Every structure is written in C-alpha cells, then in structure tokens.
Amino acid sequence: MASKTPVIPLTETYRDISREVARIPLHMPARVPWLIALILSLALLSLFLASITYLFARGVGIWGLNIPVNWAFAIHLYVWWLGLGHAGTLISAMLLLMGQDWRNSLNRFAEAMTVCAVICAGMEPIIHLGRPWFLYWMFPYPATMGVWPQFRSPLEWDVWAVMTYLIVSILFWYIGLVPDLATVRDRAKKRGWQVFFGIFALGWRGSARHWAVWNKTYRTIAAIAVPLVVSVHSEVSLLFAAGQIPGWHSTIFPPYFVLGAAFSGFAMVAMIAIVMRHTFQLGHIVTERHLDVLAKVTLAMGLMTAYGYVFEVFDAYYSGEMREIATIHDRFFGYYAWSFWGAVFFNFVPLQGLWLARVRRSPVLLFLISTSVVVGMWLERYMILVTSLYKDFLPSSFGYYHASFWDWSTYIGMLGLFMTPFLLFVRFLPSISIFEDKEVLAREKAEAAHG
C-alpha cells in the first residue's frame, strides 16, 4: 500500500514526530479529559473489586447461573475480551510482515489494548471457578496427592493458551517499545523521567548492530504471533465445540470464532484510534487514511463473520440433526431470539455503511459503527452460550438463565480493569510508534526525492 497518498504527511519532520508523540508522556496535553477518564475507570475498577470480593465470599451462586445454564457471563465475556484483544496482535504482527506502513501509527496502542483485554479475558475464567483459590491445580506440579492436570480438557487448554498469549503480547509490545523509550529518555528534562525511561529503555543506543538484531527478532516474533492468535481463539472455540451440546458441536467453530474475534477487535481499535486522535490532536499521525483502511478491514472481517452465521445455519439444516435444527429454530424464534437478532443487527446492518468512502473517513460515523459491532459481538457470544445450554437434550432439564445484579456489576466493573491500565499506558508511554513513523517518513521522503 506504498501509495500516492502518504501515510505520514511529508510536511512532517523527524523532530515533529518525536515531539508530538513524546510530549504526551512528558507534558501531558488534555490533562482534564484524561483525569476524568481515569477517575471514571477507577470507580469501575472498585466496583469490580467489590463484586469479586462478594463473589469470593459467597460463591458463584450470586450470579444468575443454574443447572443447565451453568456457564454464562464469565465465559461469554472471556471469549469477548479475548476477541477484542486479537486485533492488536493482528494489526502489528500480520501487517508488519505484509509491510503495511499505515499500521505504524496504530500498532502501539493496539498492542497495549490487546494486553489490557487479555488481562480481563484471563480474569474471567478464574473468577468463574467454584473454588478459585485452587486455580493452581491446573498446572502440572508434583502434588502430594500425586494427581496431575487433565490435558484432554479444553479448559486446561485455555489456561495455557491465555497464559502464552498474554506473555507473548506483552513481550512483543515491549520489544517494540524499547527504541521509543530511548527517544523519550533522551528528550526528558526532569530527572525522574530520565531515570524512569532510562531504566525501561535498557540503555538502547540505536546502534546499527542493535537495529539489525532487533529487526530480525521483532519480525520473528511477529511471524510467530500470527499463528498464535489463530490458535488461541480456535482453542477457545473448542471449549464449546468439544461438548456435545447442540449449537456447540460444530466443526465450523474455530474459523468462525477467529474471524468474529478479529472483527470485534478491529472495531475496537478503530474506536480507540478515533478517541486518541481526537483527544491528543494526532490528526496528522493517525490520518483519515488510517481510519479508511481500518474501516475496510473491519468491513471485510464483518462479511466473513456473516458468512460464518450463514454457514452455521446451513450446517444445522444440512446435518439433519433434529436437535441442531431445533436449536437454530430456537435462536430464531425462541425465548432468547432477541440475542440472535440483536447480534445480527448490530454486527451487520450498520456495518454496511462502510461501503461508502465518506462514512469510512468520518470519525464520528466510524466510531458509532464500531461500537455497534462490539455490542453485536457481545450479543453473539451470549447467544452462542446461553441458547445452546438452556435447552440441550432432555426437556425435563431445560431451564432459563437471567443475569443477576452481580453478573452485571462484575462485567461493568471489569471495564474499569480494562481502561485503567490503558489510560496509564497512554499517560506514561509513547502510545504511537515514533521510530517506525520516522522510518515511514524517511522512506516517503526518499520516494518523493526520486520522484
């Protein structure tokens, strides 16, 4: 996509880029909005802490769970959070390998967003345990009872997948961050800042030798991260597909889940990009063209997810399985039909706006559409989980699920767990890749020079 319209305006200079990005940590612009946001998310965070305190004190019964629906919010949000996270990795890793320059203004905070989302995702399965304090039983250590974990269980897979994903995302993000930390270190005037960034910059000197090794490493990790993302969410989908419950027991689940994840993830990135661009006046670094490309990718992912929907329905009818068909019908017309149609609407109807360039380039519209996608995917995960569980095989054990107060408080509180670290990142670290943007600029200047 090295194309006519430059990603970084040629009017920019290397110094400008450094200044614009590095100023955010060093002399925070938009202090007030940031403070407000932080206070809000701290409030949410304390709600979360209150909720899980009560949860641990009383037991998971405080949620609306029951037999048969003994999985609901915690698990469907686990899938949802993880999905949001994936876009970060995809943007920075896959597009890096494909040499998509435009990613360079987005990857940094997209990766940060990934880390925060994965933290939330990892939290969900832990708090949903009946006895969370025995979480460590999931790891293979020589226990006095001589018992080991059971590696055929999709839940066991989850533990390793999420752990791996979290660590890899953090490393990838940090390795990419080091050179910029050096930049900020060198620009810092206050001693405190110098020490702070000095330490985290590891003494990076930008030597050609460093760069050479660093480049190889960074690209290698990127190359590994892409299959990781796919594997992680496929594995998450197996958590359902491995069960025999109608509506779960389907081979389409892995790709279906991965696409859905990327879909919601890109939407999320778009939302964050628009917000940051607005609050920190990064208009000429995160340009309309970025939004345009983001929108296109989201649209593409959305269409593929839609295909997943269609195929899932087709699959049920094609299988001729009486119960599969019953489940599909129940999603169409049953008690939880709102979640199905809600998902269809929010995911795909506003999305169609993105066919128009005007919409793609309009921050407000793109933001609204992205929000609707994130909501839609939320409903989809809920639908997949609840509509399958509440009516499985024996009519005698059918039973409704109704989210309780604590279901909601835990979920809403968890938004705080997501926002707080992200806000801290925005405040204290260069949230846009400085050196990579300079690289792009250099390349563009070169191209411009040679006509």
Place this chain on the structure above:
Amino acid sequence: MRDVPPVSRGKKFWRSIEEYQRSDAFGEMLKAEFPSLFELWTVDRRELLRVMGASLALAGMSACKPVRSDDVVPFVNRPDGFLEGRADHYATAILFDGFAQPVLATTSAGRPIKLDGNPQHPAFRGGSTPFMQAAILDLYDPDRSQAPLMGSHAASWDDFDGQMARWRAAWRGSGGAGLRLLIGPSTSPTLLRQLAEFRAAFPEARVHLFDPLAGYNGEAASGLQPKLERARVVVSLDDDLLGPGPSQAIHGRAWGERHGETAPSERMRLFVAETSPTQTGAKADRRLGIPPSRLPMLAQALGAHAGVRDARVELTDAELAWAREAAQALTGARGQSLLTTGRHAPADVHALVVAINRKLGNVGQTCEIAASMGFAPGPGESFMDLVRDIEARRASALFVLGANPAYQAPGDVPFAAIYAKVPLRVHAGLHFDETAALSNWHVPLPHALEDWSDARSPDGLATIIQPVVRPLYDSRPLHEIVAALTSDQPPTAREIVRQTWATQLGDDASWVHALKTGFLAMPDAATPPQDAPALQSSPRPMLKDGEVEIVIRPDPTIHDGSFANNGWLQELPKPLFKTTWENVVAISPKLSSSLQVESGDMLRVDSGGRAIEGPAWVLPGQPERVVTLYLGYGRKRAGRVGSDIGYDAYRMRSAAGPWTTAGTVKPTGARVKLATTQEQHLMDGEVEGLVRTVTPEHPSALRKEEELDQASFYPKWPQGKPAWGMVIDLDRCIGCNACVVACQAENNVPVVGKEQVARGHEMHWLRIDRYYAGEPDDPETHFEPVPCMHCEQAPCEMGCPVHATVHSPEGLNLMVYNRCIGTRTCSSYCPYKVRRFNWFDYTTDAPSPTEAQRNPDVTVRGRGVMEKCTYCIQRIEAATVQADIENRGVREGEVTTACQQACPAQAISFGNLADAESAVARQRRSPRNYSLLAEQGTRPRTTYLAKIGEEPDGE
C-alpha cells in the same frame, strides 16, 4: 405473649427472631430498590436461615446428643440381598395416618441415620414411601417441642403431674364428667386397650376421634380392604391406590409384581376414573377424568353391568366407553378383579362398590371387608359431637392427644373460638403447633423412633414400636400420659405395651422375637361385619352456573400438613406438578384458557363465603370444570420450615362435605414464580425416544439399528470386574419419589429452600422426569427416574481439567469432591444434566441436630464443588471390603443402591453386568432395554426398560 416460642430456645432465639425480622424489613427495601439484589439477599437470609439456620435456636440442644436406648433388641438375621456391616438395624415402625409403616432403622454409633421398609415384613417386603424415608428428619427436627409448657411459660413434668393428680381426684369423684379426649387416628392396640380402660374408669368421660382425612362426623370407612397383589383387573373409582397413603408401599409392590417382567396373563390391567389426576391415573391402562358429581352415575353404570342393581344413567360417550370396557374387564375376571373407591367418594358409591365386589365374588379374594383397625368412634364420639358438646358447655376438660384441630378443623367450624370455651385445655404433640398455642398446657410427645408403642399396618399385622434412640427432648410417651389420666402411678410405656401383648408374647423369648422381626399377627379380632356398615351420605354440592366443582385432597408430599416442617418433603417435587415448597390450585387446560391464566397466576377460589388465594397450576388431564385444592399448607406454627407457605385448604372444607364443594374461581391478576424442578413452558421439547413404549406387535424398544452400534475411534479400555450397571423398569415405576428421598437421606443431599429451587439450584441427585403425551385434556403421563448414567464414554470426564471426575475400572463415573475446583465444564457437557453444583455453602450451618442424621460414609460437600449420583459407592465399597475379608467376589444382590432398596415397585435393579446371570445383565438382554440419548454415543451404564402398552408411542 401468645406467639412466644417455646422457652427452651432461650434468649438466643429472641435475638435471631429480631434479626430475622430486620433482615426482612431490609429485604422489603431492597425489593423496592433493587429486585435482583433482593433476590440474592433473600437467598441467604430468608431461605438459608429458614431452612438450615436453626443452629441459632439450639440453646438447649447440647444436652441432648442422640444416645442409643438400652433395652432395645437389634435386628440380627440379615435378609438376603441386604447389606449388613457398618451399623445396627432395628425393626420398628413409624406412623402414617395412625397406621404402622414397618421400618428397619439403621443406626450408626447410636444415631438413627436411615429408615427403610422392613424387608421381612410380609406385606411391605422392604418397600418404602417418601414419607417413610423422610420420617427420620422429623426425629431431628430442631423445631420440635422440647419441654412442657404451661400457657407459654416453661414448666416441668412435675408441675404437670401435680396438676394431673388434682384433676384426677376431681374426675374420680365425678366419674370423669366433662372430661374429653380428642385423639388423632390411631391403630395402636395398646392405645385402644387404654381407652377402653379409660372409658371403664370414667363412664362420664368421652373419647372423640379427630381424623381430618376420614371426615369430621365419625364416618366409618366402608371396611373394604383391597388385596391388590391378588387382582388381575383393578377398577378404581377415584381411589389413588398408588398415591400417598398407608398402603402405598404395599400397593406399589403388588403393582411391580404384575408389571415389567411378568407373564402377560399375570399382568394387571388398571382402569381409573378420577376427579383429579393422580399417580394411579398416570399408570392406568384406561383413564377417565370426571367431575366428582359424575362418580355415582359411573358407579351405577358399573353396578348395572355387573347386575347388582338396575339403574338408568345418562353417560357421556367417554364415560360410556370407559364404563363398558371396565365393566367387561371386571366381570371377565370374576374373583380376580377388584373395584375400589376412594374414602372421599360418597357413601352410596362405597356401598355400591362393596355390593359389586360381592357379586363378582371378589370379596375374600382380591379384597376383604373388615371392621376398621383404628379407633372407631361410637355414637356421639365424632369431632362434630365434641364441638356441639363444647357449645353446650358439656366439656370442662379437653385433652388433645396427637391431633391438631386448631389447624385441621373445617373452615365452617371456628374451632379457635370454640376451643377457648373449654376451661382446661391440654395438648400433647410433637410440635408447639396451632392447637398448642391455644391450650393451657402443652406437653411434648416423643417421635415414634424414641417411643414404645405399637400399631397395625394396613395389611392387618401389628408391629411393636421400639425406641432406637433415647428421647432427644424432655418428652413423655402418649401411653404414659393416657395412663396417668386414670392411675396415680402409671407404668412406663414399655410395660404398658408389654401388658397389651401379655397373653400373646408372655415369655421373653417370643417378645424378643417379635421385636427382632418387627411384626406379629393380631389375635383373632371380632369377625368382620358381614355387610358394609351403613354410611350417612354427605350432601352433593349443587352447581350454580359459573361455578366449578372444587375437589380437596391431601398434598402429595406434605399430606395433611403433619409433614409441613420436613425440609425433604417440602423440597420433594410433587409427582405430577414438579412444584416444591407450596401447594397449587390445579385447573384444567380448558379452564385456564377460558380464565386466561397460566401456571403461576394467582387464583382466588370462593366457596360458601370462604376464600383462598393460590397459584394456578394447569394440570393436563384435570376434568374441565373441576378445581383441585391441596391440604397441608398455610400453617402458622409448623416451625421455621413449614410455617407461612402456601394457602390453607382446610378453610375451604365444610364439616358436612370435606372433600368436594362448589364455588367460583377467578384470577387475582397477581403472579408468582413457582419453584418447579421442571420448567413448565419449556416442555415443548422433543420427547419422543426418551420414554419408550413397546407393544405386543413391536416388542423391541430399539428405534434404529445404530443404537446397537458400538463402533468407536478409541481403543477399548479393559473391562474391570465387577462392571456395575443399573436398569430402571419404566413399566414398574409409579413415580412415587421414594427413591428420591432415599437418595437424599443416604447421600447427605442438602435442602436448599424455595428461592434456590426456583433459581434452578435444587440438589437432588436423582430426579423423576414427568412427561406428557397426547391431548392435554386426556394425556398419557410418563415417569422416568434419571440418575447419573455413568457413561462409558463420558463427556463430563473429558471436560474436567483437574481429573476431578474420572472413570473407575468397575465402570463408575467417579466424582472426586476434594479435587474439584468448580469449572462446571462437566455439567455443561453432560447431555443428561444430572450433575448438581454447590452454588453456595449449603451444609455448614445446617441446624443441629439435623446433622446427626448425616451418613458418616458419605462426604458432606462444601461450596463450589460439583456432585452427582455415585451409584451409592459407599455401599459398593462396604460390600467389596466384606467380600475381601471373606476372600471372595462380591455376590449378586449384595450391593443395593438406596433408590433400588427404597423402590416399592422394584423398578430399579443394580448389579454386575459382567456376570451374565445377574438380574441387571438379564434385563439388559431384554428387548425392552434401551439407553437414553443412545445416539450421543455415551454408552450409559444406566439403561431403561420400555413401558409395555397397547398402542405404540409415535414412530
């Protein structure tokens, strides 16, 4: 001070009461502010406290640890197929409607922990009923009255004896003038003897019978005693033979023997005409729902056909078809057929039924006519006579012994007011109940398991009731209280009982033998009356237009209210409704649509100026314009479990016609959430293939060949010996729930309370699914017990990340509680949803002394772990240990699961599949054998035997 609870609860209870009330006030606020928050608030405060918070109330409890009573005699010779080992067994009996239910009490370290039918008893043969299984919980009921009370002040037995001496002196002078006893139904030969002596001692005194389930006017029963086991054709006119009652276990056994694996010629055919659906109707070959007003016509039609007396009756087509077929069957099997009717049927129907049986030569064969075994009130000795006497100031002292008239009196008798007119009111009972609260004196009676007494079982045999544990509280046996009425130095209950049997069991050897075996024959009683006693007929309700017929029946699990404080029975799903913790107003589908109500909408039922409000339950098969009310709820002083739930149907009864009346029904507009264990509105699911019926034409239960296909990608695991398996015969199952309560008692399954059940948190390991097929107005009803299937390829095990549920070489699907971390994956993957999860901590603050009932061989599960049916692994292990000691294999029949042992109909068999000769292995080879959801390839170890029917289920 009226509502001060018994004093032994002390100050603690007072505080807890206040907390209780405060919690509710707070709850109300919450309800307004935050419905869902309110929900969880109520979960822990109201429900859990109410159900298990009694530990607060145990100020006086520490003193009464259960101690084994010395002079009882253990049950020694172990019957076949019955596991001895960890504990002692005592043959005794508990009481149900005054009849003995002979039981074998299992005690561990002196604590009774389980009751089961006495396997040697010729009639019961080990069969149980839910009530028999649950009786043990009443023993440990923390709300039982614990010491004598004068007014509501603590008193001692010495105070009471002192008073008695004074009263006795007065009565001696007056010949007992003005002294009245009001006793509950009883068949105790000892009590009858004592009452006879009492009458002799005090000619002026009177003994009145209070038996709300027989009637208030001293109605005598028709004396017809069915002998179901001998009948090949049974026609029931509104008689719930298989339903709750003293004979349930006996009838269940008879039913079982004539169903399932029996020769077609021996098979029982059952015709039922009922005014409200019952278990018996559910199992009938031909069922007819009719309003009570039609019952006499139907009886007459049968009579006419049998040639008893000629009568012209107009019958609807349905009635006609049923009557013709039933009559033909009856007459076709003379001497082997049986016509019965419920005790709530009008007198003329009773008479007619007796006459028809005589005519068919059934009397002496399939039924007998005998005088009532219980206390038969003479003229002027009915409850209503007492009421009249009190009104006329003819009663100066009233002893209410083991009865609760203040609650159970009919609605048209303002008993509280009348009772107050008696100067001296003494109440003896297990609880400080509604009547106790109105009495000058309340004295606690012991539970049957703490008591010396005797009683007769419905089959006529007697059982001597021996205590299996020292009295938990400061109670005194009924016999001693009665004796004290006349004598200054009353002997002990044991002596009194022994005296009754002096002639028959004179020497110690025979006495000991009678105690060991747990039953003995009665000395030849007075020859049965040749003709049925004349019965005064109750007035028929005249139906005005817009009115419906109202039928009043005992509750399926709480019965007449005497079990109201029993958590197990409260939480036990009613066999047909699957509701718990309250009584409903059963209405027909048609009526519900005309009233535009559905289950859960509150209905107001008016009759004779009295009204109740209860939640509607749309009951398929309910006659169109009949509304059924259930007794036993709406109690004010049952205890913390049973008080203030449901509506009080006694208020709708009239002394003259306690069973049927007429009235209006209309929705109040309010709606409540019923705590059902089967979601009513979700029953539209695919049922076909779950419950199967085979016919002579299609003897095989298999629907397609694939069901036999055992192909698998996985290599087969070596099959350990023995290979445990269970087969459940749906043709025999009568849906009585005995297995469910037995499982609860055996496996320490907690009671969780109404809100929890309503949220789908019920904990029963074994549930009985109820399915309907066909027309809602006249459906087929199917019962299907569902325990864990112990799949050979269990999805649940695959899902567990920590090896907390794994497979044993013997084929058990094991659940390792202390390894479980509560991911609940197993339950998500379980196609049968038989797993139960401890959503909260349901066990820690269970009220003492109820934890004394717990089975020491079964882990008590804590919060956050999954649990499920284990095939009673503790019993398997015990048997295995025994076998190892004797250096042999486990024998067939050596292991019985609790449910199997309890089942009166022997619908459940359990054993070693690897042994081709074992009962299970044989049944598995039956063409009727099929497994649930076979297409899922889980290969259940629990399989089912299809029902045998006349028309096949939809294929």
Place this chain on the structure above:
Amino acid sequence: MAEPLLGFLGEFGTPEALLDAAKRARSDGFKCIDAFSPFPVEGMAEVLRLNGDQRIGWITIAGGLFGFLGMLGVQLFVNVDYPIEVGGRPLFAWPAFFVVDFEIMILCAVLFAVGGMLIINRLPKLYHPLFGTPRFGLASADRFFLYIDASDPKFDPARTRSFLGSLGAWTVEPVRP
C-alpha cells in the same frame, strides 16, 4: 587529556548522508565502525556486514523445539505417572495433547528470541560512554551518527577526526569513558 580516547563520533543530518559516510569509511578500510540512528537505516546492515548474523533464527528454533518436546514430555509423563481412564479416551490422546504443546512451543520460541536479542545486543546496559557525549542524545531524535572506534588498526586521533569531517559530518566529537 588524562582520559584515553575511545573513538570519534561524527554527526550527520540524514540517513542517506550517514549511509554513504559509512560506505566511504568502509572503503577507506575502517573495520571497527558503528552507526547510530533513530530508526533502522535501510542498507546499513549490508554496509556494516551485519546481515550474515542468523543467530536469532537458530535461537528461536531451538526455543520452539525445547517447548514442543518439553511440553509433550510433560503430558506423556503425566499420563504415565497417573494413568486413569477419562471418558474412555486413550491415555495418550495425541490430538488433545498437541493443542497445549503448540502453545508452549510458541511461548518458548518467543522467550528464547527475546532473550537472545538482549544477550547479543548486550542489553540491558544502562550506562555507556557514548551517553557522555553531549550531542549523542539526538541519535534517538533526528540525527545520524557514525562512530569509529580507537581499537581500529587504521585509527589515528588526528587523521580520523579530519577524515570524519571530510565525510561531511556536521560535528565530530571524541568519545571518552
């Protein structure tokens, strides 16, 4: 000047300038030279003969193998050490095992790669003589530096300094510890 001289640092304004300065330094026979830039300058690796270095790749592969075999070993051992039937599945359920195995392979590969990168680059190294030179801070902003080390055989303080100047360096600074 008590302190020994470590080398000279020449400052340039554009990546292109730096690149051909480096080229000329090489062609002039300097071996021990290094370049510092705010971002990787295309072609620099070739000039300084750095791209023969494949260690990272091998380290990553080693990590992957380690994780793969290690985790597989763990899962197999666990089922040998605690052999119990689970849902009728075989003890060695390969398809199931490979899921976790794959994740751990990736985890170890990444850990090794990062570790390797730090070791090869001798990081973290919070102090370095270069930081002592006033203008070096700009290396992370918009300036490009060429460094010639004193250990170079052709190194001679005076000539090397003027040589850097002749390459068009805006400034030339000595680097001292």
